[in-house]
Amino acid sequence: MNIPESKEFDRRQFLKGGSLAALMALMGGVELTFAQEKKEAEAAKATDEDESDSINFGVIGLGVWGKEIISTLGRLKGAQITMICDKYPASLKRAGNMLPKAKQVADYKQILDDKEIQAVIIATPTHLHKEIVLAALQAGKHVYCEAPLANTVEDSRAIALAARANPKSYFQAGLQNRSDPQRAFLIQFIRAGAMGRNIKARTQWHKKTSWRFTSPNPDREQELNWRLQPEVSAGLMGETAIHHLDAATWFLNAKPRSVVGFGSLIQWTDGRSVHDTVQTMLEFPGSVRLNSEVCLANSFDADYEIYYGTDSAIMVRDNKAWMFKEVDSPLLGWEVYARKDTFFSETGIALMANATKQIAHGNVGPGGTNLFTPLYYALEAFVHNVGEVSSGVEDFTSTFVNADTKALADHVAKIVKLPAAGYKEGYEATLIALKANEAVNKGSRIEINKELFSL
């Protein structure tokens, strides 16, 4: 598949805690590097793993993100990547170097035809997802589809409906925040009312980067830069801000009714028409608004989310979060003992899931940062849930030979799974992101009808 091979830009890099190294350097801490983490995980994998119990995976689309997926999935217990696919030979070869045992194929259909492969991960350009997802579900594979699900609402809906119609296949959308234990902890905290009433929210993603990849081959360059082709690109809102939009609708526990957007092209005037700076305002019920921005022309303050409530504001940054309390807010008690960080003249109370447990498990690096990325947790959930759904479906169908699809779907819904974004979350986030992109492109207000959310 035509995935960028340059490391210059990674649309989901903001989720991986880009400023972690800098923060640790400032604190004089030793950064626990990927290599160290990988070594430990690999040692654990080698001792624990029984290959006969492993699930065989195929990874389709081997660009920057596809390779990130391979290196993360490769460290997980219970997962074997036995096939990889990319139609661009150089990308296939590079990924193949990471996985010498995996079979390399240029056509994804070869993966779907292989009976030994139980699950596929689709990390191709967005507009190519639909065809592959539908074929994979048809072939009875479990599917992990990167976000956004598609570049049109229709395609995204088709994917979600196909996932729903195939309860034997476990479907997960690549909204990795949904699997992050830190986020799950924050949700409980927010739902318990620690913020007071919602007032507004703000998200930003700033990085000075061209969003363009270079290649000596003009055709390849065209393929690589699908994000800059207005006819297929979901724009900065669709490709980058979708994770923020998903997090915000989750935390605010509401769906936007409309979105106003503005886009400009200021820095990267290289003949493109896709904006390099976008600002959107999403309106939620109860006069709560979310301001979501993405800028490729200035990197100041990188990326974060802030949720403002009547009692406190919560800032989420990398894998961490802080609460900033109002003076008149009620005393919660525990915050007296919590770690605090100073941001200019404000004091942030660090919020961390199972802080003592995480430290005991060795999951926490200097500065209290969780060592594992949201992608790690998302893929861990995928591997686990595929196993649970596979065995659950097998037990069910062999026990109840005449049961219908609905009974099977009910049974699958009851299977306890690790938290992850399903087809519904994937569809809703994609819908909101695409509507935001439409608002930016039109420079106007776009209504998001309630009916659009129902599948």
Place this chain on the structure above:
Amino acid sequence: MKNALNTRQLVSRLALFLALSVSTSYAESVRYDAEPGSKVKIEGTSTVHDWTVEGQIIGGFMEVDSSFKLDPGLKSITVNPKVQAAVPVRSLKSGKKRMDEVMREAMKEKTHAKIDYQLLSLKVKEAPTTSGGPTSLDAIGTLTIAGVTKTNFMPVIMEMSGKSLKVTGKTKLKMTDFGIKPPAPELAMGLIKTGDDITISFEWLTTPAAVK
């Protein structure tokens, strides 16, 4: 050669006779097949806290005399029904991945994937007051866990639930009776020792098999 043919003919006639007699006896019985919606629960103790595992699958069937009805008379119930039930071990979940692994290992799931039950006899303890209402019975059967078969005595209640025949029951067991050493896994909290005594309770739904 001739003798061999004769023997074969004899065998085939015998088979035909057997098939006919079996089908005759089938015609006189009603079969209820397991349907989705059942529940099974195992409760146990440990040095740290009590634990529970739950499952949603109980397979199997029940074959009863065609005159069998859950009416106040309940005469037909004395004609012992044929009952077989099975629970896939891996369908039992604690909600904790590690504990599930410990349980599957203790129950030797790789070689004994199912908990099997086979009924030997059934006696009415208390007849229902209304037709199809709850009936208390005493069941004697064999229970096979981790490959070890033991005779089991268990009070059960049968009742009609819509079209379905629902059987509920509860039985206390000892892990060691089935050759299972109570797991004592080394977890993050330190050493946890599970108690030998466990209670299995279930709610089994069966539905009349489609007439063939």
